[in-house]
Amino acid sequence: MEIKHTILVICYNQEKFIRQALDSVLCEQIKPHEIIIGDDFSTDGTRRILKDYKDKYPDIIKLVLNEKNIGIFANLNNIVQWANGDVISFLSGDDWYKPKFLEKMNAVISYQNLDPQVTRFLLMPNTVIHHPSGVEISMRNDARLFRRFTAVGLIFREKFRNQHTGISRALFQKWPAFESDSELIGPWADRVHHILFAQYLDNLVYMDADGPVYRSGVGVSSRTNHLELERSFQKALIRLRLYFKENKLRLNKLDNNYLEFLIAKTGLSLGVNYSSIMIFIHASWVVMRANVADIPYISRETFKVIRRIISKQKNRINN
Template identity: 30%
Template structure:
């Protein structure tokens, strides 16, 4: 069999209520190229595995399975999946979402084939609310200057996973990639170093709102995971200094918003490298300088700095 032009990568865990619709939305695609479907199943506790095995039996040449022997978690399962294809392009989505346009893949592949300066193509989606209502996307807003890595770094993830087709150009992922709670955003940042992003204003997929692990997290935890992902991206040293500085600024904004909630354990989590360490340290240094200015006005600047540093060390890293 020839190497397929496109690999559809579908990640799933405990999606028994949704996985059939996800797979059927792949099978309905009309394309004029060789392709395959790869499903990574993370040892579900429901009937998800039985369902994907059923489809594998029906389509043995088209469907490939990655069946984890034990639950490895979404990060490792995702990494195993995304590193498997040898194809030129990858389309990725999760087992609780599905596609609605049978020409979705053809449209995106056609664009990428004729526009080599673009590394990723994404599109509008509709949201399926828990009550069954399908509505316009109210979660993300795609900015005007969406194509560049600088915008992606500054504004965060405005790309829904079921909308993505990208060039399979990453030879090896940094070790930090598997640690990231936002593997999709990390992936888009890696890709955006080598080209532009294209947004198609066609609604060709459904994203289930309020279903996934990410949706279930509190606002603080979502923002902590975002800041942690930024810290990991900075730590991997794959990015130019201006991009890293933008990500460090976003970490500082997280600290400003949640400085009264974040504890030593979470601060240690963010402390992925010297650059992030300095960012955290400088934030609290400047913050404490302001807070202490009235109470220790009579002290010398040297004494002031010493007292501030002792307070920061006690809060962040001293046992």
């Protein structure tokens, strides 16, 4: 079976990196069926580079050039409608893929006899973090956890290593649009979307291979201060709670308990008071009582919170 790969690329003012991103796909023996690139009204040399690649690969590259800057989430909404491959993968304009990534995805799909048109699967390669110093760290998935937690539960617990690569056509048909107010939530709006999408997953497919490379220190999150990120995370969690109550999000009891724990933990980090401490302790106890597997992590987080509270009290006394 010939597998048609769609690569969806979003970019904005990434003339320094876009060549590496595209070459990581186009310089391989197995070429993608299509690369759809959404440029969000770049003002540097990005568009000139994109048009050069379009001239060189006219049958593969499709350009979606926004006439004004619409933001990352609207840009994503724009390009997904053009994808028609069997397996869909996303790629940011400042990231890239490791060599033979498409070939390795094909091998796994063939070995496991997966039909992208029928099964809602997601391939789970290692995500590589590329630091500004040049050091690379391969973030491996733990296949044992695939049987212990749902996909949503893995995301909540930061055990889900995927950059939206290797999405089957059957699963991609469930891809939800980003909400029009996603920019108000901030950088963590993609977590809301990620979880809404993950609830439709039938099969997480482990890949013991490095795939997407995430360039650390370059994206929007890298330019956002810690407090703003924490507030954005809180907004995202509260939105997920709302979607659960409105039946837009399916959560089992364990995952719902964990969502409430994350909300309590974030609330405590944004403001320590008696009420927030009691809410956090209660949420922690509910999670640990319901799932033994969560006890080590929750215990460590509780210890961190206690240390933070003691530190703040000491600073208050000293001042």
